[in-house]
Amino acid sequence: DAKTTQPNSMESNEEEPVHLPCNHSTISGTDYIHWYRQLPSQGPEYVIHGLTSNVNNRMASLAIAEDRKSSTLILHRATLRDAAVYYCILRADRGSTLGRLYFGRGTQLTVWP
Amino acid sequence: GAVVSQHPSWVICKSGTSVKIECRSLDFQATTMFWYRQFPKQSLMLMATSNEGSKATYEQGVEKDKFLINHASLTLSTLTVTSAHPEDSSFYICSARRGETTTDTQYFGPGTRLTVL
Numbered sequence: 213d214a215k216t217t218q219p220n221s222m223e224s225n226e227e228e229p230v231h232l233p234c235n236h237s238t239i240s241g242t243d244y245i246h247w248y249r250q251l252p253s254q255g256p257e258y259v260i261h262g263l264t265s266n267v268n269n270r271m272a273s274l275a276i277a278e279d280r281k282s283s284t285l286i287l288h289r290a291t292l293r294d295a296a297v298y299y300c301i302l303r304a305d306r307g308s309t310l311g312r313l314y315f316g317r318g319t320q321l322t323v324w325p
Numbered sequence: 326g327a328v329v330s331q332h333p334s335w336v337i338c339k340s341g342t343s344v345k346i347e348c349r350s351l352d353f354q355a356t357t358m359f360w361y362r363q364f365p366k367q368s369l370m371l372m373a374t375s376n377e378g379s380k381a382t383y384e385q386g387v388e389k390d391k392f393l394i395n396h397a398s399l400t401l402s403t404l405t406v407t408s409a410h411p412e413d414s415s416f417y418i419c420s421a422r423r424g425e426t427t428t429d430t431q432y433f434g435p436g437t438r439l440t441v442l
Contacts (some may be wrong), residue, residue, distance in 0.1 A: 255435050257433065313431060316368060
């Protein structure tokens with residue numbers, strides 16, 4: 213399974229934008245980049261995913277580098293409810309690990325009021 | 326978004342007993358369900374993948390006789406921890422995937438906290 217590298221922790225002030233980076237230099241052509249977040253004692257929540265093009269949804273934006281070796285999750289205006297562990301995961305959509313998610317350590321985002 | 330439930334949300338049991346955890350997709354049919362385990366301050370670890378009507382595929386290092394998975398219908402998967410011991414105490418989380426296309430995402434349940442005394 214391809215691995216991702218994320219900073220252990222990041223901090224932001226409320227209502228400011230947050231850019232959460234993720235490196236995935238060994239990504240293969242069929243791996244999708246998925247982002248999930250997890251609040252304490254809860255199951256993860258889907259945030260966004262993409263393959264090559266930048267993606268936007270109501271929760272966040274995903275900016276993917278042209279060579280696909282890195283990506284950035286963008287929260288446009290952080291709120292206190294966005295404080296969570298954010299996981300960047302490569303999901304294989306072919307082969308023996310089809311559809312499986314292998315979680316790394318993630319980034320603990322702290323949002324200050 | 327799609328809803329996945331787990332039951333129970335927490336359970337305490339004595340060492341040596343078996344515990345069953347249910348995972349249900351409430352508003353969609355899940356072709357594939359996944360089971361994860363999470364120890365305190367650690368990340369989620371994928372335990373197994375199950376497809377309705379077939380045997381589960383376990384990740385390396387996960388004992389299939391210890392963690393029995395049954396995916397009897399498109400909306401229900403169960404995980405049974407057999408002969409539980411204190412080291413099995415953990416947060417167990419399931420997820421369900423609606424289809425097999427690249428746009429299908431996994432929806433996670435709220436988790437079940439197991440404490441083995």
